Amino acid sequence: MKPLYWTRIQTLAGYPGNPNFNKYKDSIWEILEEVKPSELNEFEEKFSRQSTQDKPKLVSKSEKPGKQQVAKLLDPKRSQNLGILISSQHLEISEIEQALLNFDTDIVSLEMLKRIYGARATDEELQMIKAHIESQVDVPLDKPEQFLYDLSCIAHFEERMFCLMFQDKFNEGVSSIQSILDNMQSVCDILFTSEGVKRVLGIILALGNYMNGGNVQRGQADGFSLDILPKLKDVKSRDNASTLLHFVVSTYMQKFGQNPEAPNPLPEPGDIDKAALIKFEDVDKDLKQLRKELDACDLRAKKVIASSSKCRLQPFKDIMEGFFGKAQTTVSSTEEHLLKCRDSLYSVTKYYTYPAKNGELDPKDFFCIWSPFCNDFKAIWTREKNKIMQERLRLERVTKHKEKLSLEKVDKKPAGKLKTQSMRLAMRTKAWENDRIHDTASCTRTLTRPRKKSDKL
Secondary structure (H helix, E strand, O other): OOOOOOOOOOOOOOOOOOOOOOOOOOOHHHHOOOOOOOOHHHHHHHHOOOOOOOOOOOOOHHHOOOOOOOEOOOOHHHHHHHHHHHHHHOOOHHHHHHHHHHOOOOOOOHHHHHHHHHOOOOHHHHHHHHHHHHHOOOOOEOHHHHHHHHHHHOOOHHHHHHHHHHHHHHHHHHHHHHHHHHHHHHHHHHHHHOHHHHHHHHHHHHHHHHHOOOOOOOOOOOOOOHHHHHHHHHOEOOOOOOEHHHHHHHHHHHHOOOOOOOOOOOOOHHHHHHHHHOOHHHHHHHHHHHHHHHHHHHHHHHHHHHHOOHHHOOOHHHHHHHHHHHHHHHHHHHHHHHHHHHHHHHHHHHHOOOOOEOOEOOHHHHHHHHHHHHHHHHHHHHHHHHHHHHHHHHHHHHHHHHHHHHHHOOOOHHHHHHHHHHHHHHHHHHHHHHHHHHHHHHHHHHHHOOOOOOOOO
16 A cells, blocks of 8 residues: 555553653544545555566555664774675675686686685684674674675685685796796897897907007907996097997998898897896795795695585686696796706806806896996987988988979970871871862762763763
């Protein structure tokens, strides 16, 4: 039935202790009795609620039960943060459980699962929640507390979540280490085998010997210490307009780099800087830590596999067993890569006769010599390349302009004369044809004219 929103009066007759006992005394409400209509069916039909199958029957505010008290056991701030996480992301325990059982991050994203794992209940919080459930069954838990309790009820929640997150952590960690080692190996290979590097150093050697030709101690050198490389930009020309490094770059371009698409012969400065930051001891520690965490994850996965029912065993078992097989191989190959990078650095420093400081070979000491030299060389190289490109474009524009002018200056008189002669020839041909037609017509008229008597045979 539709509600009637009136203000209710209760006379409270027969209740002397009430302060409003005499308020409605002798009023109509004390004597008034209900008069029910004879046709309640008609009344219900006219004033009943319009019900639909799709929507549940609404309950009026006057019929709503009072808000039930809930148990708030968590710290207020933690409860608020957890409530915001649940409400804003519309988290459902069933979806989280399916994502963990099936290793499916399409249901719940990996980033969200990480946030959920970080917000899981501590041992103290979980004991407090369980104690409340056992002691006060009638008082329900608040939403954050209930969420934490439901998470703990997921079979092997922490173990499955740890295994899922560790896969991502492992792949990211190994990828980062491999990227560092690959860069180191690449830089060492360039310095060891690149013809461009040899040509640049050859130019520097030739110029240095020419400059030191009259010096007994510095002249006629077969090589030089690498610490001179960053100082080449400080050797100014006589007019202070350029430096020795500028001359080295221009000499290289004249001999080997005339093609605008020719690459910079030295390693990229960014790669040199990354190689200078590597510490083999730290990389070795990171690999050992990854292997340690991999073993810990293996133990957790075995625990899940051993105690899970058949319906919840797959695909967890196949995924984790395949992951561990590949991960062990990856760690071993990365450790071998680290040893190879050590050997490459030792070989390249020996190749350039670079002495190790205090008997220890530190990549930073070696590559910090190359870094400013490569940076300055690339800056000058880029500017000179741009100048060459601009000059070539200018020459192309000049050539095209000259070709255009030459086409415009072509003598048009012979063409006009030829045209006139052609027109005259055509006119003569047409006149000759007209005369021929006229003569043919005259002959025809003469032959067809009837003879007169005066005409002689």
